[in-house]
Amino acid sequence: MNRETRLFFLFVSPWLIGFLVLYLLPLGASLYLSFTRYSILSTPRWVGGLNYQACLLGWEPNFYNSIKVTGLYAVLAVPLGLITALAAAWLLNVKGVRGMGGFRTIFYLPSLLPVAASGILWTWLFHPQYGLLNRGLALLGLPSRIEWLGDSRFALPTLVLISLWGFGGSMIVFLAALQGVDRSLYEAAELDGAGRWDRFRHVTIPQISPALFFNLVMGLIGATQVFSIVYILQESAVGGGIAISLEATQFYVLNIFNNGFVYDRFGLACAQAWILFLAVLLLTGLVFGLGKRRVHYER
């Protein structure tokens, strides 16, 4: 090993040590623990594939339900989130409007709010008796005793609604992409007789497709990892005496957390984390495969 190589390793060693100690080691440990019965306080005991069996054969009663809830959420929340973020970015990209910087800040602000604060806020907005939403519906003469979180039919759509609140991050990416679209392409399309919709579909969409693809991948990964907001909603609802459907809000990662930290089944939780990892890997690979034909990168 020459001096240059030694120096190289010396310089990258903080990152290298961090990667080995904080990522690779826990990764390997979690793989090993997924084959054990482990309560975090006791020594792990090898049980072979029992934890994976428990998941796949449905002995763990929330496994398939949590996949269903998470999948449904992804199907609803990701496209809706993309449409909302794109629509907001579109509006904020209009030229010549005074105070546009202020508008952009206002639209982005909810993304900066801590999840804990917004979670508690939403719990009370959706309160069946005292919530602002039901009060508003009552004023309009509409049915106003809706249990937004307690009724299993409404709980998931309510969470999708809540997720739209944090579209700021995607919006910024879309806004940057929209600002990068070459104006001459619109002019050329206009000369060819393209209307607004045609310009949007045939110019804007292809031009911002890398941003769209990026937001789609991030949205999908984010949807499979929903935890904080549901955890806080469940805790604050139960603590505040508000009914919440545990079944309809049993997300996959929340189930992993419960298995590990509430039921002391870290082996089972690790197995579920590995199943999630493989599923996300597969899903991302699939999206990338489809993206190759649909996403237009500038060469």
Next chain:
Amino acid sequence: MKMTRTPGRNTWGRQSGAVLLCGGFLALLGAVIWPSGERGDRAGVTVLRVAYPEYANKPLQQLWANRFAEYERQHPDVRIVRVFADWSKQDIMTAAGMLPDIYFSNSFYTFKERLRAEDLTPYIHRDNAEFRLDDWIPELIEDCRCEGRTLALPWYFNIALLYYNADLFKAAGVPPPNDSWTWDDYVTVAQRFNRFAADGRPVQWGTACVFGWWEEWLTHVNMAGGTLFSDDWTRCRMDTPEAIRGMAFFHDLVLIHRVSPAPQDGVLHPFLNGKSAMNWGGHTMDWPFLRTNARFEWDVALLPAGPRTRVGGERVSATFCIYRKSRHKEQAWDLLKFLTSYETSREWCRVGLTPVRRSVARDFFLKKNAQGVFDEPPQHRETALRAIQYGVNQPQMPNFMEVVLRFFQPEVDKMLRGQAKPEEVCRRATAKANQFLRMMGASRAELAKERGL
């Protein structure tokens, strides 16, 4: 002029940069993982790390600070470092071997503590003259014992009681609940307090049930003679006629007799807001909160007896344990004695908590107008002490939470919405729980062999 590189100086600079960078990183890593106790010990002072519960109760917080300061004043060679560690963090700290010397727990988790808590039995026997084991309420000490070892010491307890709005009872001319009450008396009296608006909407209820967790429905099951698990912990036994009867009583209170608001009614704290005449269960920890916020006179009574027994309400003590890998066990024991001493227990009482020592109960808790503290409700404070004998410390096994929360609670929630009958709930959830226990559970005998890290 052409610039020339000086390879030697440049390499030296890069090497020093790399060394500094690595050194800084390792120092940072060391500072994080090196227990603060050891750093303090080097300065000739024993550092005791204590994890205690951070309740949103200002007088209690102040009391913690005062007691720690008092101990440090009496022991200049000890410094107490307060560590914020909730339940999950304590578990992670245990796995890392970094749990504080003294940490909080509760008697609900005594079985879990057997893997990480120091056995206090030898310390108690050695220092009994000072410790006075006979001064403690025996059931509360028993709840802290597992496999013949005392693993924790309580500092206050919670016990399920029947709370009632004395003003409403007085106004209605109804005698308050008493020790002879059964479930039937409870329902009959509760029905007398139901009030409806002109449009048929309920505006006042006879009682308020506990939703979202096992506190109340499991109490009914116990009082009807049912049990959650078989004695060897290998099977769930909630499909017996007794258990179903207990669950049915809970169902009927809400949906047949309609003496309690249902969860879907979304009524906030019905008892506190004066909208229910009674309230099932409740934590004695809530007394300070009720004293501050209730705009009426309230009191407590024993839970009404079920068809089989009165025993079954939840009894849980807040406890402290000593970490078995602590490097300062003797000092930790000394501090623990201080935190559970007569003097400190009296202070806990003063901020509204229940006593764990008989002497504190006698000299302070049961005395009216004791330094102005107990002019406040409940008037029948001795009921909390009498209720201890009817309370149960829930099954001390790892599958308890899993079975009640994972299998039963979603079914109970459906039942309270009228989507399932009590019998269906018990049979369906029991079948699922048993399948799970058969594949993933462990018997009492197997768990006894489990060893801590």
